[in-house]
Amino acid sequence: MPSISNARVILEDQVLGEGWVTFESGTITGIGRGNPIPRDENFDAQNLYLAPGFIDLHIHGGHGFDFLDATAEGFAAAATFHLTGGTTSLCPTAATATYERFETVISRWEQAQPLTRCRLMPVHLEGPHLAPGKAGAQDPSLMRPPTKADIQWVLARSSAISQITIAPELPGALEFISAAAAAGIRSSAGHTEASGEDMRKAVDAGLTKVTHLFNAMSSATKKGMFRQPGVLEYALAEDSLFCELVSDGFHVVPTLTRMAYNAKGPDRIMLITDALAGAGMPPDYRFRLGRLDCKVGEGFGMLADGSALAGSLARTIDLVRFTAGAMGLPLIEAVRMASLTPARVLGREKTMGSIAITKNADFVVFDDQFNVHEVWVGGERAVG
Numbered sequence: 001m002p003s004i005s006n007a008r009v010i011l012e013d014q015v016l017g018e019g020w021v022t023f024e025s026g027t028i029t030g031i032g033r034g035n036p037i038p039r040d041e042n043f044d045a046q047n048l049y050l051a052p053g054f055i056d057l058h059i060h061g062g063h064g065f066d067f068l069d070a071t072a073e074g075f076a077a078a079a080t081f082h083l084t085g086g087t088t089s090l091c092p093t094a095a096t097a098t099y100e101r102f103e104t105v106i107s108r109w110e111q112a113q114p115l116t117r118c119r120l121m122p123v124h125l126e127g128p129h130l131a132p133g134k135a136g137a138q139d140p141s142l143m144r145p146p147t148k149a150d151i152q153w154v155l156a157r158s159s160a161i162s163q164i165t166i167a168p169e170l171p172g173a174l175e176f177i178s179a180a181a182a183a184g185i186r187s188s189a190g191h192t193e194a195s196g197e198d199m200r201k202a203v204d205a206g207l208t209k210v211t212h213l214f215n216a217m218s219s220a221t222k223k224g225m226f227r228q229p230g231v232l233e234y235a236l237a238e239d240s241l242f243c244e245l246v247s248d249g250f251h252v253v254p255t256l257t258r259m260a261y262n263a264k265g266p267d268r269i270m271l272i273t274d275a276l277a278g279a280g281m282p283p284d285y286r287f288r289l290g291r292l293d294c295k296v297g298e299g300f301g302m303l304a305d306g307s308a309l310a311g312s313l314a315r316t317i318d319l320v321r322f323t324a325g326a327m328g329l330p331l332i333e334a335v336r337m338a339s340l341t342p343a344r345v346l347g348r349e350k351t352m353g354s355i356a357i358t359k360n361a362d363f364v365v366f367d368d369q370f371n372v373h374e375v376w377v378g379g380e381r382a383v384g
Contacts, residue, residue, distance in 0.1 A: 002043070010052070051366070052339040053339065053360075055270075055353060057090075064278075082315055085372060088376075091163065118382075131170070148175075151179045154185065162186065168192060186209060188209040188211045189210050199231055244272045278311075321369075361378060
């Protein structure tokens with residue numbers, strides 16, 4: 001039975017100094033402080049942090065590949081790149097496209113699973129039922145309200161789909177959200193011009209989260225004599241809603257990050273990269289998001305004409321670095337937002353998301369500067 005010792009183990013509620021963790025058959029079997037019971041294999045963490053593997057619920061690609069159009073090998077290459085940033089599980093995310101294209105994404109997802117050590121969770125469809133006025137770096141010509149045929153398509157593939165981003169104000173959206181919820185698919189409000197009232201109805205129908213908070217969503221407007229909330233304000237005020245946050249210092253500046261943290265806390269915020277194919281590539285590298293031309297900027301992705309941000313270039317460790325390092329938020333909470341909170345969104349907190357007995361032996365080992373030294377998946381070293 002192997003063990004990792006001499007670590008600063010990040011648990012749900014504390015950092016355990018001089019800590020150790022044992023595991024067998026991919027599952028955590030013991031946690032303690034000091035010297036572990038002698039094991040056949042003991043790995044010395046050299047007083048580095050040992051955190052649960054990170055879980056990214058919204059990620060489009062990396063290392064030159066996009067999940068929307070890559071081969072199975074490219075699909076796996078993008079996932080393996082994000083392993084180097086501590087992401088042991090991810091939901092491959094497809095930007096707005098046709099359902100025929102989404103069929104290919106699901107097929108590639110199935111084919112790629114044995115090709116990477118990263119856990120490929122069911123996919124996240126970001127569209128096509130979005131508001132063209134909030135298209136951002138996606139193709140508005142493909143955006144449209146959902147139909148009954150779309151609902152049937154999704155229900156028939158529910159085991160392969162974890163989340164769908166949708167604009168709740170569109171005709172047919174509430175029926176779509178309700179049907180998805182009944183099938184175990186999480187609906188997320190994004191790329192939307194919804195009002196507070198639209199959001200209330202969507203939550204009643206089963207909406208559980210909001211896509212990339214502060215980005216591509218409505219905010220407070222004046223209706224007659226009175227100011228009314230948009231998606232942003234509703235999400236911050238509604239305790240039940242989870243919020244994605246691209247905490248890279250570009251998509252959400254420090255003041256807004258602090259606002260989200262103060263309003264929602266670490267149990268309702270999940271750090272997501274929203275990374276595109278340009279992640280891990282040099283400046284000026286050209287890539288595509290669906291039909292749109294993009295390029296790598298100075299720390300962020302953008303449309304080739306420079307008119308809008310286009311996803312991020314981050315790995316999850318970069319988000320934790322910004323949140324706990326630059327922002328100064330508690331390290332335990334930054335790690336929770338990258339692990340346990342997303343696990344709860346998916347309903348998988350009993351098997352993943354924290355270092356606890358009977359959970360998956362998925363770990364990331366990093367230093368005080370947030371450099372990743374090792375990554376473990378299912379009790380086996382995948383990086384380092």
